[in-house]
Amino acid sequence: MSIATAVPRTATPVATLALGAPRFDDTALAHLARGADAATAWQALHARVVAGGGAAALPAALAGVQGDFAVGVRDERGRTLLAVDRFAMRTLCWRVIDGRMHFAERADELAALPPRAAIDPQAVFDYLYFHVIPSPRTIFQGVYRLPPAHGLWFDGGQVHMQPYWVPRFVEPERADFATLAAQFRQHVRDAVSAQLDGSKPACFLSGGTDSSTVAGMIRDVAGRAATYSIGFEAEGYDEMQYARIAAKRFGTEHHEYYVTPDDLVRSIPAVAEHYDQPFGNSSVLPAYYCAKMAHDDGVTKLLAGDGGDELFGGNARYAKQRVFGWYEGVPAPLRRGLLEPVLERTPIGRLPLARKGRSYVEQAKVPLPDRMQQYNLLLRLGLDNVFTPDFLAQVDEADALRQQQAVWQQVQGASALNRMLAYDWRYTLAEADLPKVRGSTQLAGVQVGFPFLEQALVDFSLRLPSDYKLKGLKLRWFFKEALRGFLPDEILTKKKQGFGLPFGVWATRHEGLKAFARDSLHALAERGIVREPFVRRLLDERLAEHPGYYGEMVWILMMLEQWMRGQAEDRP
Numbered sequence: 001m002s003i004a005t006a007v008p009r010t011a012t013p014v015a016t017l018a019l020g021a022p023r024f025d026d027t028a029l030a031h032l033a034r035g036a037d038a039a040t041a042w043q044a045l046h047a048r049v050v051a052g053g054g055a056a057a058l059p060a061a062l063a064g065v066q067g068d069f070a071v072g073v074r075d076e077r078g079r080t081l082l083a084v085d086r087f088a089m090r091t092l093c094w095r096v097i098d099g100r101m102h103f104a105e106r107a108d109e110l111a112a113l114p115p116r117a118a119i120d121p122q123a124v125f126d127y128l129y130f131h132v133i134p135s136p137r138t139i140f141q142g143v144y145r146l147p148p149a150h151g152l153w154f155d156g157g158q159v160h161m162q163p164y165w166v167p168r169f170v171e172p173e174r175a176d177f178a179t180l181a182a183q184f185r186q187h188v189r190d191a192v193s194a195q196l197d198g199s200k201p202a203c204f205l206s207g208g209t210d211s212s213t214v215a216g217m218i219r220d221v222a223g224r225a226a227t228y229s230i231g232f233e234a235e236g237y238d239e240m241q242y243a244r245i246a247a248k249r250f251g252t253e254h255h256e257y258y259v260t261p262d263d264l265v266r267s268i269p270a271v272a273e274h275y276d277q278p279f280g281n282s283s284v285l286p287a288y289y290c291a292k293m294a295h296d297d298g299v300t301k302l303l304a305g306d307g308g309d310e311l312f313g314g315n316a317r318y319a320k321q322r323v324f325g326w327y328e329g330v331p332a333p334l335r336r337g338l339l340e341p342v343l344e345r346t347p348i349g350r351l352p353l354a355r356k357g358r359s360y361v362e363q364a365k366v367p368l369p370d371r372m373q374q375y376n377l378l379l380r381l382g383l384d385n386v387f388t389p390d391f392l393a394q395v396d397e398a399d400a401l402r403q404q405q406a407v408w409q410q411v412q413g414a415s416a417l418n419r420m421l422a423y424d425w426r427y428t429l430a431e432a433d434l435p436k437v438r439g440s441t442q443l444a445g446v447q448v449g450f451p452f453l454e455q456a457l458v459d460f461s462l463r464l465p466s467d468y469k470l471k472g473l474k475l476r477w478f479f480k481e482a483l484r485g486f487l488p489d490e491i492l493t494k495k496k497q498g499f500g501l502p503f504g505v506w507a508t509r510h511e512g513l514k515a516f517a518r519d520s521l522h523a524l525a526e527r528g529i530v531r532e533p534f535v536r537r538l539l540d541e542r543l544a545e546h547p548g549y550y551g552e553m554v555w556i557l558m559m560l561e562q563w564m565r566g567q568a569e570d571r572p
Contacts, residue, residue, distance in 0.1 A: 017072040018042050019105060020090040025064035038069070046073040046081045054079070055153040055160035062151045062164035066455040070146075072103040080154040086165050087307075087453050088135070088148035088430040089438070093276075095143045101154045106276040108567070111140040121394040123277075124529060124560070128386070129378050129400045131280035131556050134431045136161070139277035148430040167422050167462060169414040175465050181482035187457045192217040195303050195449035202226040202294055203303040204287070204437075205252070207242025209314070209476070210305025212250075212491050213483060214451055218303070219250045227252040228294045228302070230259055230286040234502035242494055249488050257293045259286055261510035264503070268516070272559050273566030274443045280556035281436040282501040291444035299446055306433045307452030310424040311461040313469030314476040317372065318420055322470060324371060325416055327364035340365075368416060369408040369423055370401060377553055381534075391529050415466040429453075504551015508544055517558050524561040 018039040024030040033041040045065075049057045062083050070090035074080040080101045084092050094103045095110040095117070104110050111117035117140035126133050135145040146152060149165040192214055203214045205227035218225035229243035240256060247254035264285060271288055272279075294302050309315050330339070339361055343349040349358040363374055373379065378386060383397060404427070411422040434450070441448040451457070461469075464478060471477035480492050507517050518539055525532040535557075542550040 014043060014076065015072075015074045016043060017092075017103060017105070018069070019071070019092075020069035020085065021067050022065050022069035022071070022085075023067040025066070029064075038071075042071045042073050042081075046075065046079075049081055049153065050075070050079060054155055055162070058083075058151045058153050058160070059162060059164040068450075068453075070105060074101070078155075080152075082146060082152040082154070083164070084146045084148060084150065086149040086455070086458070087425065087434060087450075088146070089434055089450060089453065091145060091435075091438075093138060093143055093145045094152065094154075096154075096157075096159065097142075099157045101159075107138040107140055107143045107145060108276040110143045117141050117143050119564075121391060122396065122399065124391075125387075125395040125397075126400060126403075127278045127280065127560060128556060129376065130427070130431070131552075132431050132435065133277055134403060134427065148426060163410070166410050167425070167458075169411070169418040169422075169466075170463050171415070171465060172463060175468065177468075177478075177481070180464065180468075180478070184460060184478070184482045185486070187454075187460050188213060188451065189217050189220060191451035191454035191457050192303065193221040194454055195301075195451045196222055197301055197447075197449075199300045200226055200298060201303075202228065202299040202301070204290055204305065205229045205243045205246060205254070206305070207239045207244075207246055207491065207494070208305065209480065209483070209487060209491060210308035210452065212242075212246035212305075212487055213308070214303050214305050215246055215252055216250045216486060217451075219252070225250065225252045226255065226294070226297065226299060228255050228257075228290045228297075228299075230257055230290045232259055232286075232502050234505050237500055237502040237505075239494075242491055245488050245490050255293055255297060257289055259289050259501075261506040261513045263289060264506070265512045265516050268558070269562050269566065271440070271443065272562035275435075275439055275563065278560045278563040279435060279439065280559050281432050282503055282552070282555045284436045284440050286501055287437055287440035288443055291441045291446050291448075295445045301447040301449060302441060303449045303451055304437050305452065306437060306450055307429060308479065309476065310421055310429055311452060311458065312464070312476045312479040313417060313421065314479070315424065315428075316475065318417060318470050319473040319475060321368065321371065321420060322417065322473065324360070324364040327361065335361075368419070369404045372420075372423075373401065373404070377549075381553065386530055386534050388528050388531050417466045417470050421461075421469070501555075502548075503555050504543060504547030504549070507551055507554060508547050517554050520558040520561040521554065524557055524564075527561075527564070529560075530557065 016039045022038055024033055024041055029041045029044060032044055045061055049061050068085050068089035070084045070092040072082045072092060082092055082094055082103055084090055091105060092103060093107045093110055094101060097113060102110055102113060119139060120141040123133050123137050123139045126137060133139055135147040138145050149163050150161055151164045152159060152161040201218045201222040203211060203218060203225055205211045205215055215225045215227050227247050229240060231238045231240035267285060271284055291302060343354060343358040343361050348354050363371060383392060407426050408419060408423055411419050437448055468478035469476065484492065507513050521535045521539060524530060525535045538550060538553060543554060
C-alpha cells in the first residue's frame with residue numbers, strides 16, 4: 001500500500017512518495033535526479049519551497065518540472081508538498097484526518113484509513129454526468145485527487161492547492177507551413193524516441209492518425225514497432241482494416257485480437273474493481289485486452305497516441321461549435337429583432353423547414369462551455385426521471401456546470417477553439433482518456449508512455465495558429481498535411497473511431513451480457529440512487545430502440561454497480 005502520512009509537529013523522518021519520470025529544468029535538481037534518484041531531487045525542491053515561504057513559492061518551484069510525475073514530500077515538521085504533472089499522467093490523492101495529511105496514489109487506499117470514508121453522493125452524480133469523477137473530488141467524502149498541473153502545500157493544518165501551469169496560446173503574425181511542418185515532424189520523432197526505454201518498442205494501433213503516427217515514428221527511430229490492435233465483430237465498429245494498412249506501411253510486427261461479448265462478461269468485474277473509483281469510459285475493456293495481448297507477447301511498455309486530437313484540433317465537436325460561433329457574427333439587431341422573435345416565439349419556428357433554424361439559434365445563444373453539455377445524456381434523460389427523490393435531495397445539480405465554467409475561465413485571451421482544446425486537456429485527457437489507458441495497462445502489467453504529451457510538442461501546439469488546427473471546418477488540418485506522404489492516404493481521410501466498444505449492440509443480442517447488465521442495473525436501483533422504473537424502461541425499451549446511444553447509459557450504470565460490489569467485497 002503506497003501511503004505516506006504527514007504528522008504535524010512530530011520528529012519523524014522525511015517521507016517521500018515519488019512516481020513517474022520527472023525532468024527538472026534546474027541544473028542542480030537534474031544533477032540530483034541523475035546522481036541518486038528523483039526522490040532526492042524532490043526533497044531538495046521541497047526545501048526550496050520551505051525557504052521561499054511555503055505556498056507562495058510553490059508555483060515557481062514546480063513550473064520547471066516536466067515529464068510524468070506524482071510526488072508527495074513531508075519533512076519532520078509535517079510540512080507537505082504534493083504535485084502531479086501537467087496532464088495528470090500520474091495521479092496523487094490526499095486526505096486530512098485529525099489535522100494530519102495522508103497521501104497516496106489511490107483514493108481507495110486513503111478511504112480505508114480509519115475512520116473509513118463514506119461514499120459522496122455528489123461524486124456519484126458527477127460520475128453519471130461526466131462518466132468519470134473529475135478532480136479534485138473523488139467518490140469518497142474527504143478524499144481528494146490533485147487536478148492536472150496543480151501543486152498543494154500543507155502546513156499548520158492548512159491546505160493550499162493551486163495551479164502551477166496554465167496553457168498560454170499564442171497566435172503568430174506569420175506562419176510558414178513548410179518550416180512548421182518540418183519542426184512538427186521532428187518534435188514527434190523526438191517525443192517518440194524519448195518514450196522508448198530500451199525494451200521491445202511497441203504501441204497501441206487503432207488505425208487512426210495518432211497511433212499510426214507513433215508506429216511510423218518508432219520505425220524511424222528504433223527500426224521496427226510491435227503493434228497491437230483490437231477488433232469487433234460488429235458492423236460500424238471494427239477498424240482493423242485501417243490498423244492493417246498502417247502495419248503494412250510501417251512494416252510492424254502486428255498482433256490482433258477480436259474482443260467478444262463473453263470477454264466482457266468475464267472481465268468487467270475485474271476491470272471495474274481495479275479502479276480506485278467508478279470509471280465509465282467503455283474503451284477501457286478494449287484497451288485492457290490490447291495491453292494484455294502485448295504483455296503476453298513479452299512487451300513491458302506500450303506507447304499510446306492519446307493527445308493528438310486535443311492538441312491539434314481533431315474532435316468533431318470543434319467544427320460543430322465553430323458553426324454555432326458564426327451566429328455571433330450576425331448583427332445584433334438582426335438576431336434580436338428578427339431571427340430570434342420569429343423562430344422562437346411564432347408558429348413559423350415550428351414549421352418543418354424552420355425547425356433546424358430554430359434549433360440552431362437556441363443552441364448558438366448558449367455560451368461556451370455550457371453549450372457543449374446540451375447533448376449530455378443524463379440531462380436529456382431528465383434528472384427527475386433518472387434519480388430517486390432522496391438521492392437528488394443530497395446533491396447540487398448545478399455544481400457540474402460550475403466546475404466546467406471554472407476550468408473554462410482559467411484560459412484567457414485565446415481563441416474559442418484553443419479554449420476548447422484546453423478544456424479538453426482537462427476533461428477528455430486528464431480525467432478520462434489517460435486514466436483509461438493508465439488503468440488498463442496497469443491491470444495488464446505493462447507500462448505506458450504518451451509521446452504527444454511531451455512538453456516540447458505541447459509547447460509547439462500552443463504556438464500553432466488556430467486556423468491551422470481547424471481550417472474552416474477541416475479537423476486537424478495541419479497535422480494531416482504535415483504528415484501527408486508519411487501516413488497512408490486511407491488513414492488521413494478515414495472517419496475517426498478508435499477503440500469504440502459495441503456494448504449496446506451486444507447487450508441486445510448476447511444473452512449472457514444482457515443478463516449481466518440487467519442484474520447490475522436492478523441491483524443499483526436497490527441502492528436508492530436511480531429509479532427502478534427508469535431502469536426497466538432503459539433495459540426493456542430504450543436500449544433496443546437505439547443501442548449505441550442508450551447503451552452508454554447502461555454501461556456507466558453497470559460499471560458503477562460493479563465497482564460498488566468490489567468495494568463491498570474488499571471490506572473485512
